[in-house]
Amino acid sequence: MTVRVQAEDFDSAAEVRRLNGTSTDAGAIVTFTGTVRGESHGQRLILMELEHYPGMTEAELARIEQEARSRWPLTASLIIHRYGRLLPGDNIVLVVTVSRHRQAAFAAAEFLMDYLKTRAPFWKKETLSDGTGGWVDARETDDTALERWAMPDVTAATAP
Amino acid sequence: MSSSPAVTPDRSAPGGQRIRVLYFAWVRERVGRAEEVLDVPSSVTSVADLVGWLRQRGPEYADAFERPEIVRAAIDQTHVRPAAAIAGAREVAFFPPVTGG
Numbered sequence: 001m002t003v004r005v006q007a008e009d010f011d012s013a014a015e016v017r018r019l020n021g022t023s024t025d026a027g028a029i030v031t032f033t034g035t036v037r038g039e040s041h042g043q044r045l046i047l048m049e050l051e052h053y054p055g056m057t058e059a060e061l062a063r064i065e066q067e068a069r070s071r072w073p074l075t076a077s078l079i080i081h082r083y084g085r086l087l088p089g090d091n092i093v094l095v096v097t098v099s100r101h102r103q104a105a106f107a108a109a110e111f112l113m114d115y116l117k118t119r120a121p122f123w124k125k126e127t128l129s130d131g132t133g134g135w136v137d138a139r140e141t142d143d144t145a146l147e148r149w150a151m152p153d154v155t156a157a158t159a160p
Numbered sequence: 161m162s163s164s165p166a167v168t169p170d171r172s173a174p175g176g177q178r179i180r181v182l183y184f185a186w187v188r189e190r191v192g193r194a195e196e197v198l199d200v201p202s203s204v205t206s207v208a209d210l211v212g213w214l215r216q217r218g219p220e221y222a223d224a225f226e227r228p229e230i231v232r233a234a235i236d237q238t239h240v241r242p243a244a245a246i247a248g249a250r251e252v253a254f255f256p257p258v259t260g261g
Contacts, residue, residue: 034261050260051185053253056237081260093261113261119239121253122260123185135186138257155232155239155257 001069001077003061005052007084012094015078019096025075028102030109032095038088044129050083050092053121057081064115068097071111072104079112081120114145119155176201179246181214183224184255187231190224200246207233208242210252224254232257 002019012033020026036048061079068077076098082091095112099105124136182195204213211228214221225231233240234253246252 052260053182053184053234053237053255056234056253059237060239117261118258120260121184121234121255121258123256124259125185135256136259138259 001065002079003058003065004078004080005054005057005061006080006082009082009091010080010094012091012096015080015094016096019076019078020098023075025100026098027100028098028105030095030097030102030105032093032109032113033091034093034113036086036088036090036092040126040128041132043132045088045126046129046133047127048086048088048090049125049127050086051123051125052081052083056121060120061116064112064119067115068108068112072097072099072108074099074104074108077108077112079116081116081122083122111149114142114149117142118146176204177246177249179210179249180251181210182251182253184253186256187224187254190220192220205245205247206242207235207240207244207246207252210246211242211254230256 012031016029016031020029036045038045061081065077065079068074074097076096078094078096080094082093086092093116095109095116097105097108097112099108126133126136176199178197178199180195180197183191183193188194200210200213204210211225211231215225231254233242233244234255235244235246235249236251237253
């Protein structure tokens with residue numbers, strides 16, 4: 001059960017080997033890697049800057065991981081999220097879930113990504129080829145994805 | 161002494177509290193700083209109150225909280241709703257809806 005927040009790149013194959021170690025308990029390992037798309041709003045993406053909230057980011061990812069482990073029988077899990085200056089094609093996020101059976105591993109990985117996208121305190125800022133860009137708006141579809149898991153939205157707005 | 165109210169005195173109102181306030185992403189850019197330590201009067205009891213109080217502090221705050229309904233908050237690194245009490249809070253953060261992953 002590991003959470004890492006880092007500027008450096010990661011090697012997903014090496015991370016899976018390290019996570020699984022010499023254990024033979026797992027029948028299923030699901031690996032999801034999120035990468036920087038090279039296009040946004042019909043423009044070429046030049047740069048993506050990822051800001052985060054040091055301290056809360058790690059705490060929130062740990063809470064999300066704990067929630068996943070309370071729902072599915074995982075033998076191991078890993079979340080790595082990068083911050084800083086990223087280029088098209090760069091890795092952003094890695095989620096690995098290990099279980100005896102695939103259903104739990106698939107479901108837990110999807111849950112982790114849905115939760116992470118709506119709760120982990122990261123913000124993306126884009127620079128596009130036509131000189132425009134700016135802070136990326138939160139997607140309503142992410143909130144909709146969250147509703148599938150029947151959890152309260154704890155990130156309500158500040159106005160009553 | 162001048163009657164100018166230019167400088168906020170470094171004192172808490174009776175029963176008030178000192179809070180570290182952090183800003184992220186475009187909230188940080190609009191406020192013009194990443195964090196500050198503020199002496200908040202005792203009349204400010206909730207996150208929503210704190211937003212209202214901050215908005216009075218200057219045009220940069222009014223700009224950052226122009227649409228308070230889209231600004232999110234955390235107390236001591238946990239997401240909270242606007243009605244959350246700030247009593248005992250060491251750190252309050254304001255930020256846009258998150259866009260990681």
